[in-house]
Amino acid sequence: MPNILVYALHYDGAINKNSLGAVSEGARLAEELGGEAHAIMLGEGVAEDLAASLGRYGAKKVLVAEGPEGLAQPLVDAMAKAIGDGGYGYALFGGGLLGFEIGAGLAARLGAGVAMEVTNVRAEGGKLIAERPILGDSAISEIAYRSPVGIIIGRLNAFEARESGAGSAQVEQLSFELSEHATRATMITRGEQRGADVDIEGADVLVAGGRGLGKPEGFKLCEELAQAFGGNSAVAATRAVVDAGWYPYAAQIGQTGKTVSPKLYLAAGISGAIQHKVGMQSSENIVAINKDANAPIFEFSDLGIVGDLNKILPKLTEAVKAKKAS
């Protein structure tokens, strides 16, 4: 069964960039397997032209299912129905929280093997092998599937969205039954923005703060340093401190936040968890300040400073100001 079913997350009339990447990757892999990539979208009245637009990224067909948006279990039902109808050897997800939930639920439903945080997939002998970095990215393990269907959950930004030059995809309605437990969760509000609306995606210099700042006021040190750089600079934050209410959600980097690639990324008090790394690792220059010499961020920073940010940041701000003035 050489076809690949790709989950396409959408919100507010647009398809998620990571899902576009997964569709592109699915199309590439399906071609190697001698099959087709199909996408699946679920929502309340998904627009046909939005679904058809996935053809440009290589989907031959898009299955559209009617159901509640933003929750995983309805998609487990819909994807299990599509896979049960036949033809699919793999289900593929871009990075993101829902992809993890749906992929895991689908693995349980189908008795299928699942690999998550996948950064690369290759076809070998008519089958797919998933590569997953483990142990803080110090090794890559290769996963094959014994089950009739293999589930691949990509890491955020692992798959690049590529327009294939093809036209619209064929759109087909998928009818399926919601399982009883899928009806027991209800979205009350979705996509609430917390805190100020700040723009970090276009910045050339980002000063990012994490839990190591110690308290919400610690962000003042980051803001002053960003100001010293002047021009197109801004302050960003990790999920931990955004969830704690120290800084606006709009400034968050990583798994459920923004992906950035500024000229300079200066991380203060950030340990460098994978969920953060995936959102900033393509920055041109990474400078990290952390008091813990074993912090994972030093594994992927270009310049690492082991020390107390409360001592270093104010002096660095003064020095940057002085340099700019000279």
Add this chain to the structure above:
Amino acid sequence: MKICVLVKEVPDAAVEKKLNPSTGRMDRSGERNLNPYDTHAIEAAMQVREGGSIPVEEIVAVTMGPESAVRALHKAVSLGADRSVHLCDEALAGSDVAATGYALAKTLERESPDLVLLGQQSDDGECYTIGAVVAEHLGMPSLTQVIKMDVSGEALRCERQAEYGYDTVEVKLPAVISVGDAINEPRYPSLKAIMGAKKKQLDSLSAGDAQVDPAKVGGENSAAQWIAAKPPPAKAAGEIIEDEDTGETVERIVAWLDERKLI
């Protein structure tokens, strides 16, 4: 209500994690501890109990793992669980996420919990998926990475950060909820609780006791098959400055930035 908290023993954060080169499985020797994320799940259970909006008869810590995992259960009990259940069987070794979730679900079925809580990820496997696997086997609704949870009657009102901002979701009980570390600040166990933990009831179950089908678990029966490990692409190591004299450190940073025309 009865709350089961899934916990896991993981290598201590200070221990260097490595693979066993012959099996591709994680080398799980060395200093071990309760997965830090799980302490937030136990604390969440305690707060439901202490919140008083619904009576909590029992909080039960449940784990699957080798004999050493008993220590993680003792820690869980010292943090507030009333008793614990240990699924321990050589036949389970090497189970992938799907097989582990299946075996845990069978163990939970014996307890018929109204709420299953767990940490959003384990410190060693970095995977956020076990809750969704367990929920599917139990036929319960589930939500992961929850950072706020309020109980009202037969439902939970949960908040979490997802791809487009914060979502608020109502989940009817029974349910499986994985919690993020922002949900609470776990308490420290009292000395009395630590000393008393070993005296609390601990049931050790074999796979057979939990009615786990041996054909569905273990490394050989797992559907995801580890075939090889390789080093990641080499990346030039970054420069490291140990801050001793901050004035000098800052000078070096500025020079580094200046060389790259970043100021």
